Amino acid sequence: MDYSKPIVMHEKEIPAEKVSEEMAIGTRIQWLVGMEAPTFAMRRFTLEPRAHIKNHRHPWEHEIYVLEGSGRVAIDGKVYEVGKDTFLYIPPCSWHEYWAGDDGMVVLCMIPVKPTSNECVREFK
Numbered sequence: 001m002d003y004s005k006p007i008v009m010h011e012k013e014i015p016a017e018k019v020s021e022e023m024a025i026g027t028r029i030q031w032l033v034g035m036e037a038p039t040f041a042m043r044r045f046t047l048e049p050r051a052h053i054k055n056h057r058h059p060w061e062h063e064i065y066v067l068e069g070s071g072r073v074a075i076d077g078k079v080y081e082v083g084k085d086t087f088l089y090i091p092p093c094s095w096h097e098y099w100a101g102d103d104g105m106v107v108l109c110m111i112p113v114k115p116t117s118n119e120c121v122r123e124f125k
Helices: none
Strands: 024-033 040-057 062-075 078-083 087-090 096-112
Touching: 040 062
Parallel strands: none
Antiparallel strands: 024 040, 040 096, 062 078, 062 087, 062 096
């Protein structure tokens, strides 16, 4: 995409890719705005019923908005129940993990294209 001019698209125009089983089970990602954008990337994750994104951390923050479904999110060991219209801020270097409920879950996830902390590296437990 050419990020020097406006982009207006429908999410159905962006292919969904399976997230590696090393990182998640039953999860697909769409890069709505890619890492080539100047400041933020926007991703759409679709988690199948009872899908799981494994515990991980990295040196950038997350802004999450639940579009559909329900589930749980752990941030630094504390578990939160989430559902449609719930939003979350996950600080950089925080361990975080996702479990979709019986109805699955669809979330928007915005991240900066550059790390916002130098205090950790990307890793999975």
